[in-house]
Amino acid sequence: MSSEEEDDLAAAWGAALEDGKAEPEAKVSADAARVLNQAEIDSLLGFEGDGEGGNAARTGIERMIHSGLISYERLPMLEIIFDRLVRILSTSLRNFTSDNVEVSIDSIASQRFGDYLNSVPLPAMLAVFKVEEWDNFGLIVVDSPMIYSVVDVLLGGRRGTAAMRIEGRPYTTIERTLVERLIGVLLKDLGDAFAPITEVEFLFERLEVNPRFAAISRLSNACVLTRLRVDMEDRGGRLELLLPYATLEPVRELLLQQFMGEKFGRDSIWETHLAEQLRHTEVSLDVVLDQQIMPLSSVIALQPGDRIMLNTSPGSPVRLHCGPVPIFQGEFGRRENRPAVRISETLRNMADLVA
Missing domain, CATH: 2.30.330.10 (SpoA-like)
Structure with a gap:
């Protein structure tokens, strides 16, 4: 074999070795550069099923996160009580403001107390009230539009114009006094709403503007949050009622009822017949x-x-x-x-x- 043929054979052998090494390296780099899709990420984290339907069973991390929350639907009588509160409060606020007032429920949900305090929109007023019969506390939050609307309508503001909102200053004594009167009306109606199941009185204790000073429960405790929408023609705002589950514990058995009759499930006709x-x-x-x-x-x-x-x-x-x-x-x-x-x-x- 001549020297030229030997050189050609060596070159071919070297090229073959280089091709054999380049192919595995290219395969490894391609695998490393591949990005995981959403399904693979959900599988690694423990989320199975599609999340768009909303009906898939919770597993993995999601189950751990939501394991401590309690759904208000376990106390179905609460929804009936809040419906009763809306009817009573609508009449009371019409007499209180001498204006056309409509009260409606935006939502009823369960939430951790700490998460709610962090989400309170400021500026706002937080009213702490005590329930003597249950030996615990509750919270009412009045947002800024509702505060200015109440002040405007009680001090003779012109109808048909939106309440003026002034930022960058603390609430005045007159504004705090008028809001306390509003809170008093709401607490009285709340007691009337609970009257068919138990005699209870909600007492106003203090008014705060800083959520940190309105800590009535542990931050990890679950609470029932009810958002009420108050409309007064072109004015209005929100009232948010927060009741910790610890506060409702003394009447938990009564709130577990599925429906409300004339005497909350008691059949007076059957009792009379049996007697x-x-x-x-x-x-x-x-x-x-x-x-x-x-x-x-x-x-x-x-x-x-x-x-x-x-x-x-x-x-x-x-x-x-x-x-x-x-x-x-x-x-x-x-x-x-x-x-x-x-x-x-x-x-x-x-x-x-x-x-």
């Missing part, structure tokens, strides 16, 4: 003439024909029992040659026995 039937029930009364304590050996030794002497004479006090329950006390005697008992005292209230 009437109980009054016609036949019962037997036993007259206890005497009670004696005897040794077990004496009881075992009793035989037919033995006599037990009773320490009861005519006129002696005896008790009348219905089963094991003592009902009356009377005097033992005879009437027309037959043993009889004259009742002299009632030992139990008959109404309690029927109930």
